[in-house]
Amino acid sequence: MVTDQAVFLLQLVITGVAVGAVYSLMALGFVLIYKASTVVNFGPSELVLFGAYVAWATILNMKLPLAIALPLTLVVAILLGLVIERGVLRPLIGEPIISVIMVTFGFASVVRGVLNMAWGSDTRPFPALFSSEPFHLGPVPVSPVHLWSFVTVMLLLAAFSLFFKFSLIGTAMRATADNQQVAQSLGVSVKGIFALSWCIATVVSALGGIILGSVRGGVDFSLADYGLKVFPVVILGGLDSVAGVIVGGVLIGVLENLSGGYLDPVFGGGVKEVAPFVVLVLILMLRPYGLFGRRDVERV
Amino acid sequence: MAAACLSVDDLCVNFGGLRAVDHVSFAIESGRIHGLIGPNGAGKTTIFNCVTGFYRPTSGRVRFLEHDITGFRPDQVAKLGIARTFQNVQLFASLSVLDNVLVAKHGHMRTGVLAEGLGLPFVRKQEHAVRDTAFGLLDFLGLADLHRKPAASLPLGHQKRLELARALALEPKLLLLDEPASGLNTSETQALGEMLGRVRERFALTVLLVEHDMGLVMNVTDVITVLNFGRKIAEGTPKDVQNDPEVIKAYLGETAGAGRG
Numbered sequence: 001m002v003t004d005q006a007v008f009l010l011q012l013v014i015t016g017v018a019v020g021a022v023y024s025l026m027a028l029g030f031v032l033i034y035k036a037s038t039v040v041n042f043g044p045s046e047l048v049l050f051g052a053y054v055a056w057a058t059i060l061n062m063k064l065p066l067a068i069a070l071p072l073t074l075v076v077a078i079l080l081g082l083v084i085e086r087g088v089l090r091p092l093i094g095e096p097i098i099s100v101i102m103v104t105f106g107f108a109s110v111v112r113g114v115l116n117m118a119w120g121s122d123t124r125p126f127p128a129l130f131s132s133e134p135f136h137l138g139p140v141p142v143s144p145v146h147l148w149s150f151v152t153v154m155l156l157l158a159a160f161s162l163f164f165k166f167s168l169i170g171t172a173m174r175a176t177a178d179n180q181q182v183a184q185s186l187g188v189s190v191k192g193i194f195a196l197s198w199c200i201a202t203v204v205s206a207l208g209g210i211i212l213g214s215v216r217g218g219v220d221f222s223l224a225d226y227g228l229k230v231f232p233v234v235i236l237g238g239l240d241s242v243a244g245v246i247v248g249g250v251l252i253g254v255l256e257n258l259s260g261g262y263l264d265p266v267f268g269g270g271v272k273e274v275a276p277f278v279v280l281v282l283i284l285m286l287r288p289y290g291l292f293g294r295r296d297v298e299r300v
Numbered sequence: 301m302a303a304a305c306l307s308v309d310d311l312c313v314n315f316g317g318l319r320a321v322d323h324v325s326f327a328i329e330s331g332r333i334h335g336l337i338g339p340n341g342a343g344k345t346t347i348f349n350c351v352t353g354f355y356r357p358t359s360g361r362v363r364f365l366e367h368d369i370t371g372f373r374p375d376q377v378a379k380l381g382i383a384r385t386f387q388n389v390q391l392f393a394s395l396s397v398l399d400n401v402l403v404a405k406h407g408h409m410r411t412g413v414l415a416e417g418l419g420l421p422f423v424r425k426q427e428h429a430v431r432d433t434a435f436g437l438l439d440f441l442g443l444a445d446l447h448r449k450p451a452a453s454l455p456l457g458h459q460k461r462l463e464l465a466r467a468l469a470l471e472p473k474l475l476l477l478d479e480p481a482s483g484l485n486t487s488e489t490q491a492l493g494e495m496l497g498r499v500r501e502r503f504a505l506t507v508l509l510v511e512h513d514m515g516l517v518m519n520v521t522d523v524i525t526v527l528n529f530g531r532k533i534a535e536g537t538p539k540d541v542q543n544d545p546e547v548i549k550a551y552l553g554e555t556a557g558a559g560r561g
Contacts, residue, residue: 174394174399186467
């Protein structure tokens with residue numbers, strides 16, 4: 001016999017895993033950019049917002065069928081990645097890293113402002129891509145939205161892992177992360193790799209935004225808070241490890257759900273939002289290279 | 301005189317107030333192994349870095365076959381067919397032996413990111429061909445059995461061979477070797493000399509060799525250019541160069557006879 005308490009716990013864990021997987025997906029983009037170019041992207045939230053809003057605009061505003069709207073959204077996301085890399089970051093090659101980091105922050109604010117100007121700050125209904133009628137996994141009710149978003153994310157992460165491991169471009173990306181100069185001497189266009197990292201980042205963030213929008217049934221600027229979770233995830237998982245990102249995302253998702261479920265009633269709310277960042281601070285103090293990162297990540 | 305594979309014309313490189321390379325000109329004929337020697341600080345590696353696009357010369361031109369490659373980026377130079385090795389072996393430490401070689405093959409794919417990401421059949425076919433070539437190279441250099449190992453786990457001798465395999469994977473017309481014998485013992489150096497001979501035969505390469513090991517240089521090179529303090533002081537066959545009084549004074553002066561001449 002399973003008690004209500006246990007069901008509650010399992011529910012928290014399951015939804016935590018589902019949302020955490022989306023964090024992993026978004027964090028993948030962040031880590032790719034860092035690995036390829038050591039640029040820290042301070043605008044992960046805006047990339048998520050951008051994807052969610054473009055998806056909303058194409059599906060509901062322009063009333064395009066999903067089969068057209070989703071690929072179109074991803075194409076627009078790729079264009080955004082190219083604009084960021086070519087227009088904003090490439091002119092800053094050779095400048096101090098602090099300038100490059102600041103410009104990611106500045107550009108993100110511009111993106112947020114443009115979204116606000118174009119579509120306003122009201123909550124926009126987002127189409128449910130998956131049914132929300134819960135089914136029972138043993139005694140635990142599970143909503144299909146969570147299940148399918150988890151499955152989708154895992155398939156995407158698996159596909160990206162295979163791409164990095166087995167395709168020649170993926171190999172060139174790993175080589176660039178390992179030693180940029182030598183990769184160049186072997187004919188790898190490092191600028192091309194940077195651009196590709198940004199495009200993958202904007203695409204996975206857009207996918208994350210679409211999935212989150214679908215899970216929540218609406219998009220508004222509070223989606224940006226989810227994008228910010230990328231920071232605790234990569235600090236927990238390590239900046240240079242794709243496997244770490246997956247584990248880190250799921251751990252953060254579960255942790256915030258548990259703290260929300262058990263501590264919010266005690267403290268009167270807010271713990272859920274804070275918990276991931278408390279972890280960020282603790283990890284930085286105890287294991288600055290992340291749970292799975294290499295100790296020498298700051299080499300060179 | 302046969303067509304020049306590489307020509308360096310009136311090259312100057314300044315680092316701040318220091319002139320590291322001072323009006324150096326030389327040409328390498330196709331198919332030759334050309335030595336570039338000189339005491340430490342003579343400017344050999346600086347010239348290497350100008351040819352491979354890592355430095356931009358202060359003045360002067362670098363020509364490769366029919367291209368003027370002065371100021372090209374390293375990846376552009378590589379794509380035209382110039383491969384290099386590094387003074388201190390520089391492998392992708394976290395990648396496998398095979399992946400190290402495959403990186404050089406990335407530029408040979410006639411596909412696109414999207415096609416590769418989707419794993420389309422024509423991409424698969426090309427990737428198979430590329431993998432076969434890479435295996436062939438590892439086999440040629442005796443590393444095929446180790447292809448799954450991380451590059452960092454190999455002993456130095458193997459790492460040097462892997463670096464050579466990776467350079468050859470670019471299918472270069474010109475191969476630049478920066479002190480390939482450093483860190484090797486006498487018998488390993490001898491084996492390296494023999495391997496260079498076989499490499500040249502099999503791949504129809506032109507080689508520019510920077511090396512401190514005079515035995516190796518005198519054995520394998522056809523022509524030698526000698527630098528001292530950024531200036532060219534002599535050029536000719538190994539025999540000519542060894543007997544050049546200027547070279548003996550600058551290079552072998554204090555230890556006359558060390559050149560085994």
